[in-house]
Amino acid sequence: AGELAGAPGQALLDAWVVGFEIEAALGAAMNPRHYTQGWHCTSTLGTLGAAAAAARLLGLDRDAIARCLAVAASEASGVKENFGTDAKPLHAGLAARNGIVAALLAKSGLTASARALDGPQGYLKAMASERQSLGDALEVLGRRWEVLETGVTIKLYPSCAGTHPALDAILDLRRQHGFTAADVEAIAIGVDALTPTILIYDRPATGLEAKFSMQYCAAAAVVMGRVGLDTFEPALVNDARIGGLLPRIAMTVDATLGSDAPALTQARVTVRLRDGRMLGAYADGARGYPARPATEQEVTTKFRACAGRVLDADRADAAMLMLRSLDHLAEMRRLTDCLSPEAQR
Template sequence: MSTSETTENFAFAATLGLVRAVRDLQWDQAPEDAREVARHCLLDFLGVAVAGSREPLTEILVNEIVKPEGSSEAGLIGMMQRASRLSAALVNGAAAHALDFDDTHTAMGGHPSAPVIPAVLALADSAGLSGREVLEALLIGIELECRLGALMGPDHYAIGFHSTGTVGTFGAAAACAHLLRLDEDGWLRALGLAGTQAAGLKSGFGTMAKPLHAGRAASNGLFSALAARGGYTSNPEIIETAQGFAATHAGATPSREALDRFKGRFLIRETLFKYHASCYLTHAPINAAQQIRAEHHLDPKSIDEVEVRVHPALFGVCNIQEPKTGLEGKFSLRATTAMALLGEDTGNLETFSDASVTEARLVSLRDRIRVVRAEKTPPTHATVVVKSNGRIFEIESDSGQPASNLVAQRENLTRKFMTLTARILGRRHADALASAALNADQLASASKLIELTQPSDRFGGPGGINAKHQRI
């Protein structure tokens, strides 16, 4: 074995390997199922971001960050207000994750679209890029962040990092590096800058800090690519270097095998979409509880005890025992399982209001639910056992399987999108936005996507103004 081969095996060039795995991907050469899921990601992102634009955390960011800037570089989703590119990425990313209703991915260990698409849209809107360029960039960004998530392994998330904020920063940087047509050296410097800014702690779950992770990832990723274009330097081996991203964020040494096993695959195809407005790890218990209710028509008052068996990792993610707010309720296995057994619509945003999660009937059933560790159970798998009047009902569910029928997935996501947006934009306007998203590869200007998110009365949203803006 040569010296170069020995060195390469000893210290796998993970950063370079990631860049070379995705940098040359092209929209027209991707399989149609991957392209269709990319359209689904864009549609779902716009839906949750429009709805999230009405959340208090979005208003805070607009009032405290956007308004003092007075910039008009890029549009804000759901609002007439405009912002600098970096602030638009921040606000739109936070809005998209505000409801915790956006897509997720098991390889990434986080939410793939919320960090990537806001960065891409901010850059595309300010530079006059096409819808096809947006889709190609989001495809590349998601492919990179999912591969990086796999390289980092489960320890990254287990020790307390939120992959949407950390790994998502790399995805946003990669997507923007592609749009800026950076060479390989530029890509490496962009990822080096992304790695030194990547942050986000799970201890912020249940607060406004969690959606901030997505917003900062989008903004920092865009910043990294822009700075790299200007010649800003960084460590081009940021993932694998001593005291680099892998060592400090997972205590791991990236292996070539973790990257090679995805060669030729399009991981975007395995994106998982939410139909319950809560943490994705609550979905399997919700589905199991809903099935028990549907099949056995149980009176919640007759339920003596409920056992929810899940992987131990969930205890540090979504096991808030007694949520006091709707946001905390999204991260409570007990509360969400109780909602399902009570027949509450967990796809309805109003189900997760402060009043709903503290309502006496829900609290009474919630307190009869125990969450139990199941060591050999995958994180997306759950078993719900209900004991009622001497009878036992048990259902297993796994929410970790991507849809096999993309036609049905398109229909389901379109219904979800309309539920989220029609009340804000009006039905006709929402229909037009859905059509634009699902046909984005035909749009000459990606700015049309931002324009169509603006309320049909041309007002609305936090700080919304009716004004013309000029790009700079």
């Protein structure tokens, strides 16, 4: 949408905040029931957030914005049953694409119901919303800024967020005590009640399944001392050292976790070593969360690792510089051209 509008970076940032706040308002009204019923919020809420951002960039008027969100309500989908497959990361791309399509259709005059969100057969009803009205959530828009109050999380591990608190705890213990996989008798990981419904693969067969396996992620952290993109490549998924540690790792629900914090954000780890030592750690959040923000170096390392899959080092660094000064970028197309693998050929 920013490319279509010839928008500068400042406009993109403005639209991103609009989309963020719309998603947050929907999440406040619809969760936890919406998520626990099987819907994947990245796609279901993300489609409407992307639509709102695209509408802002394209300069839609009030009536067209309403129709844009109504169209997006009919596009929104994404089920958690697809976790551990190619379809799961596709959800994010579909949300972005569908948001732009909704804005373009609304701009062209496509009609849609004014009650598509909160009508008796609308988005909230169909998607098992916790509340059937957006009133309270929308009331604070423009007065309370979710992006400032709760902040933004940057995931530092390329696995399900539910693994991150435990990974932080395990890696910290490994650094502090210097144990290896051969030293480990058993690892017990306590989590909240929602986490096991998402981390469903105790013996993953693929890298995508491994991203949703607490046992695999924990074993890889112990064996390798880190968790990165290559952790989920076939060579490591089939690594005998990691596979040999899996039976010694157990994930169980800890009733003391999750009652005073958002789901997926707490873990209690106990490592029993063969020499008899018991090592323990409690994690409330993870590195990259607003309370423990990622360092500039951590963000740079993550970006280079991801971008390096499709871009050469010079283009990746050029893109990083543009992103760090996005509010001064004259036109978005400069950035998207830099990020395009086709443009470097």
